[in-house]
Amino acid sequence: MTKSEISAFTRTGHYWSGLTLSVFIGFHLFNQLTALMGADAHIAVMQGLRAVYRHPVVETVLLAAVVFQITTGLLMIFKQQRSTGAEKIQVYSGLYLSFFLLVHVGAVLYGRSLGLDTNFYFAAAGLNVYPVTFFFIPYYLLAVCAVSLHVAAIHYRKTGSLRWSRAIALAGLLAAILIISGFTNGFRWRPMPPANEQFIRQSFGV
Ligand code: HEM
Structure with a gap:
């Protein structure tokens, strides 16, 4: 493989793994929004979705897409110069998403x-237990915003439409605020099952 063939492979691979992940993220964030209707509604929707993404073939493809997306994204960052605002937003949101995906998926697999x-x-548990809530609120808020900023930057670079790109970014911010509100019962905080509270306290040593 020549150098330009490798970079074409990296770019195409990043595009396809990104598209695969986007389908999951769309349903996943919808699932997180159902927290606004309470824990039972969230769990019921998750059970329905798990029937699909917990299928061994689907989950293997999903986890492979996560690894591929992070690897190819980082490879492209280090190889290419970014100069416009949209390019910088794409890179910085992508960097945060790489960090978030590693920690988030790692925590889920470890918990399981x-x-x-x-x-x-x-x-x-992370969002409702004091003091770790001070870590988890910005951690999840930034993750949802990073998804929408990443998509908005790509949309802007492809279409030049500032109006739609801004709308995508703002929709992400709104979704992030609604998700955190749902999980924390509008910042009135929810009691947690002892096993979940213990897991989070032990993980953070608090
Ligand atoms: C506030 C936002 C979020 C919350 C509360 C959240 C919560 C969760 C939970 C509870 C699981 C476990 C699912 C299960 O056991 O079936 C999970 C899994 C996962 N999440 Fe998130 N998530 C959020 C945002 C995101 C974002 C933004 C991404 C991607 C950029 C993401 C990617 C994933 C992936 C890849 C899995 C693993 C799925 C699997 O194989 O089981 N999550 N998340």
């Missing part, structure tokens, strides 16, 4: 390996 059900309460 300990026998925890990584359902609503797994995420809610």
Whole structure:
């Protein structure tokens, strides 16, 4: 393979793994928004979605897409000069998404390996237990905003439409605020099952 063939492979691979992940993220964020209707509604929707993404073939493709997306994204960042505002937004949001995906998917797989059900309460424990909530609110808020900023930057570079790109970015911010509100019961905080609270306290040593 020549150098230009390798970079074409990296670019095409990043595009396809990104598209695969986008389908999951669309449903996943919809699932997180159902927290606004309470824990039971969130768990019921997740159970329906799990029937698809927990299928061994689908989950293998999804986790491979996560690894591929991070690897090819980082390879492109280090190889290419970025100068416009949209290019910078794409790179910085992509860098945060790489960090988030590693930690988030790592935590989910680790929790599952300990026998925890990584359902609503797994995420809610981080957002409702003091003082770790000060880490998890910006952590999830930035993740949802990074997704929409990444998409908005790509949309702007492809179409030049500032109006739609701004709308995509703002929709992400609104979704992020609604998700955090749903998980924390409008910042009135939710009681957590002891196993979830213990997991989060042990993980953070608090
Ligand atoms: C506030 C936002 C989010 C919350 C509360 C959240 C919560 C969760 C939970 C509870 C799981 C476990 C699912 C299960 O056990 O079936 C999970 C899995 C996952 N999340 Fe998120 N998530 C959020 C945002 C994101 C974002 C922005 C991404 C991608 C950029 C993402 C990617 C994933 C992936 C890839 C998995 C693993 C799916 C699997 O194989 O089981 N999440 N998330």
